[in-house]
Amino acid sequence: xxxxxxxxxxxxxxxxxxxxxxxxxxxxxxxxxxxxxxxxxxxxxxxxxxxxxxxxxxxxxxxxxxxxxxxxxxxxxxxxxxxxxxxxxxxxxxxxxxxxxxxxxxxxxxxxxxxxxxxxxxxxxxxxxxxxxxxxxxxxxxxxxxxxxxxxxxxxxxx
Numbered sequence: 001x002x003x004x005x006x007x008x009x010x011x012x013x014x015x016x017x018x019x020x021x022x023x024x025x026x027x028x029x030x031x032x033x034x035x036x037x038x039x040x041x042x043x044x045x046x047x048x049x050x051x052x053x054x055x056x057x058x059x060x061x062x063x064x065x066x067x068x069x070x071x072x073x074x075x076x077x078x079x080x081x082x083x084x085x086x087x088x089x090x091x092x093x094x095x096x097x098x099x100x101x102x103x104x105x106x107x108x109x110x111x112x113x114x115x116x117x118x119x120x121x122x123x124x125x126x127x128x129x130x131x132x133x134x135x136x137x138x139x140x141x142x143x144x145x146x147x148x149x150x151x152x153x154x155x156x157x158x159x
Contacts, residue, residue: 043128051121091145096122
């Protein structure tokens with residue numbers, strides 16, 4: 001795990017908008033107290049696994065179901081345990097599992113198809129994150145799984 005701090009005049013939402021391909025997942029905490037300790041912007045590794053509402057699966061992994069493909073992709077990408085740090089997230093995954101995915105585990109359950117346009121399930125490898133702490137305005141904390149990625153993040157944020 002590699003990390004650094006960066007002084008900035010931006011907030012995470014500005015970065016998320018300007019660099020949405022690299023940083024598609026903003027988890028912004030609005031809660032007061034200890035539940036609002038961190039806001040984070042997760043950096044995508046680029047590939048995404050998606051189970052679309054029409055049943056089509058796109059993205060990495062092998063297998064005939066979303067969960068089989070996610071397991072295969074996870075096994076391919078997993079690394080040794082990260083060194084202990086004070087950060088709750090130092091790299092990993094952003095995963096969304098819709099209610100309808102239960103039909104993949106328990107096929108006798110007949111769920112109505114969702115009509116909201118959202119995928120049934122979605123996964124993305126996120127090897128880095130930018131933290132903003134409410135008690136430290138104007139400072140980003142960058143955390144990445146490797147030094148090269150941390151350098152890329154610094155370059156992106158300085159442009």
